[in-house]
Amino acid sequence: MAAVSILETKGLTKIYGGVHANTDVDFTLQRNKITALIGPNGAGKSTFVGMVSGRTSPTRGHVYFEGQDISSLPAHKRMQLGMAYTFQITSIFPGLSVEDNIALAAGRKLAHDKPAHAAKTETVLNRIGLSARKDQYASDLSYGHQRILEIAMGLAQDPTLFILDEPTQGLAESEVDAFVTLMRGLAQETTILLIEHNMRVVAKTADHVAVLEQGRLLAAGTFAEVQANSAVQAAYLGVPAHV
Amino acid sequence: MDFGPHLMLASIEGAVISAILVLTAMGLSIVFGVMRVVNVAHGEFFMLGAVFAWAVTTTVSGHPALGFVAALVIAPVLVGCIAAGVDRVILKRIGYDVDRTIVATIGILYIVQQSTLMLYGPEARPVVPPFNARLALPWFEFGDNGFQMFWPWGLSVTTYKLFVIVAAIAVLGALWLVLTRTKIGLIMRATQQDRDMAQAFGVPVARVYSWVFGLGAGLAALGATLVVPIQQAHYLMGGDPLLLAFIVVIIGGLGSLPGTVIAAVLIGMSDGIISVFFSPTLAKIIATFLVAMVLVFRPQGLMGRAAA
Amino acid sequence: MMTSAKPNALHLGILVVLAALFFVLPAYHVGAFSRIMVLAIYAIGFNLLFGYTGLLSLGHAMFFAAGMYGFGLSTNLGGLPVVPAFAIGVIAAGLLAFAAGYLALRTVGVAFMIVTLMFAQTFYLVILYFGEYTRGDEGFIVQQAQRSLFGVDLTSETARYFTAFVLFAICFLVMARLVQSPFGKRLVAIRENEERARMLGYDVGRLKLMALVVSGLISGVAGAAYALLFGYVGASFAAVHYSIFPLLWVLLGGAGTTIGPLIGVIFMFYLIDVSSGFTNAYMLVAGLALVLLTLFAPQGLAGTLRKRALRWLP
Secondary structure (H helix, E strand, O other): OOOOEEEEEEEEEEEEOOEEEEEEEEEEEEOOOEEEEEOOOOOOHHHHHHHHHOOOOOOEEEEEEOOEEOOOOOHHHHHHOOEEEEOOOOOOOOOOEHHHHHHHHHHHHHOOOHHHHHHHHHHHHHHHOOHHHOOOEHHHOOHHHHHHHHHHHHHHOOOOEEEEEOOOOOOOHHHHHHHHHHHHHHOOOOEEEEEOOOHHHHHHHOOEEEEEEOOEEEEEEOHHHHHHOHHHHHHHHOOOOOO | OOHHHHHHHHHHHHHHHHHHHHHHHHHHHHHHHHHOOOOOOHHHHHHHHHHHHHHHHHHOOOOHHHHHHHHHHHHHHHHHHHHHHHHHHHHOOOOOOHHHHHHHHHHHHHHHHHHHHHHHOOOOEOOOOOOOOEEEOOEEEEEOOEEEEEOOOOOEEEHHHHHHHHHHHHHHHHHHHHHHHOHHHHHHHHHHHOHHHHHHOOOOHHHHHHHHHHHHHHHHHHHHHHHOOOOOEOOOOOHHHHHHHHHHHHHHOOOOHHHHHHHHHHHHHHHHHHHHHOOHHHHHHHHHHHHHHHHHHOOOOOOOOOOO | OOOOHHHHHHHHHHHHHHHHHHHHOOHHHHHHHHHHHHHHHHHHHHHHHHHHOOOOOOOOHHHHHHHHHHHHHHHHOOOOOHHHHHHHHHHHHHHHHHHHHHHHOOOOHHHHHHHHHHHHHHHHHHHHHOHHHHOOOOOEEOOHHHOEEOOEEOOOHHHHHHHHHHHHHHHHHHHHHHHHOHHHHHHHHHHHHHHHHHHOOOOHHHHHHHHHHHHHHHHHHHHHHHHHHHOEEOHHHHOOHHHHHHHHHHHHHOOOOOOHHHHHHHHHHHHHHHHOOOOOOOHHHHHHHHHHHHHHOOOHHHHHHHHHOOOOOO
């Protein structure tokens, strides 16, 4: 029987020189829910997610994925366990075609099975709406389409945990709406962890919201609960919390 | 010769090597520090300095000192101008992209080297030093009469070699003054720290780069001009200085000037001593392999800043 | 996804042409092409690492020389026949590539270039240092009597050409297969965006090491073949300019294409051949070629062809 939480962190801390980027974060991620991680700039969201994905090594603390302690695993092994990650600054294969980009993402699991590989690539292309552009070089795509391509690459991996770092940054309104629809459609298949600044997106997608401030977990709950939380308001507005 | 005097002789040789090396390596280090460019053709600029020095000294008649002084001025300036030109025409156009710069400078290496072969020929040609008196050096031993000095046969140094060591120190001092006390030096250091910011403050980065590239080459040429009365001018003489300069800059820490000086002294001395006592080849093997290991395990060298 | 029909036809076509050239070319050029094919093997090995994986090594001469000396010393000092000696040369190159790669791949970018350069320099200097066995710069000859296989004298023009051809064809086809396989595609991914490849779950470190070992093995095949077919082993093949040559060939022909290495070697070979008739400073041509290529045509001949016209070119 699968546990309710797919990901847990205990005491996760990162200290750079004298800067405490994250301090003692105890975080639980519920399976098959969309969780948004929000907080003011410099709150340590990207650092936290970096430690979860394996890109950054923690100063102390542990990360558990599907009940397994993955704290010492390198990033690529964590991806192999079922995570997918999109970067804050779009990171794709610029010199390759859209199709090749997605094929590479799907290829880790399916490269040995050519028909399944081709089928998966085609399915993802269609789902994300990039079929018509499949032969275009990824570097020739518009910014918005590149971000969508990166999301498609995440999908192609059939992840159980999909981590997206500010996915809607720089997208046009219509593209943001398309993104929201996509996320909602994914919710049953996979667990999603979003770092987001766009509160509209958070309001429309997140089942659960966690707030980071100055490297610490400040509050967690539904969007409404978090919105009403005075400490959270203070953090965003710079007004001291009155308890 | 006993071990003691022999060691002293080797140390002097090492000191001369260090002197030249510190100038050459400094040129490479400044270029990398400010421009983030690895100039594989640096050794060829060194060689050009020697060849131009030969050309000047053989053209200027009269006392060798006249020709030598002329060479000391003309050769580095000429080589610096050529290098600045190379930066304008080639390096700027490829945007100082790391891979392409390496390839381009490899090409420039061959162009410079082979053109010299064509125009100057394959022979090694000597240059007469401006002065070359032999100074016997004393050694000490505890004899029947207590502490005594004596002059072992074969233990000597020439005044010219001493001059080279002094000259290198003087140039280093002048360079340090320029870098830390003048506006030009400040601009260079600013460009090294943060190129975009410097540009935002109105620093003509493109021009600074040309100047810096020229300065780097000029320093190598100056080192070569100093050494050419001891060695000879030959079209292939750029290879060893390039390798040694690389080793110094890496071990000393790319972009760290004090590190470069310390490493140059270390490497020059050990190269001299190992070459005299064992073989030059063994010295090179050790140095080459060591620098690779430093890069693998401690890439910031002795004193460079560790990469984030 | 494209089928591999066109690339296969192209590759086989080239091999057919190469085989046919033997009957068509005058004697001098037959000899030239024997040399070209062996050097093209070296270029193919280098291309895997540089063109496909995006790692610029400035020390590949050590793998070529390991193959060369492995074969030459086994034959001359060890008295071994051709096949075992050849195998030793290739294995030596592979082991060296593994050891060098294990250390060098801990660095990236410029540091990687310098480390590979330094390792190769060390190898060259060690060859000189043990000149008692290796005869240093002067080198040594591998006797004709030892260069025969199953009674066939491999020093005749015909045998030389077709041995070079067979070795080239094997390496060429193996590489063509490799770069179109999932392994090859992953190497390209590393070249295009290493961090992205890592975050797709690929073991980037292991893939790079594998690429380097294969690259070293093939370079070793070229070195051993050179010693076998042309009978000479010398330290100059371990020196820096023999690490620069494959870079030049691959850049000129087209890095990251299957046919680029061969094209680059052919061009450069004849370019230098012609210019050494005028001057002994023929490497000037190499220098000019490098500068012009990197300034104006960094994709090389086949690369430009692929970009402008034939996108299916592998």
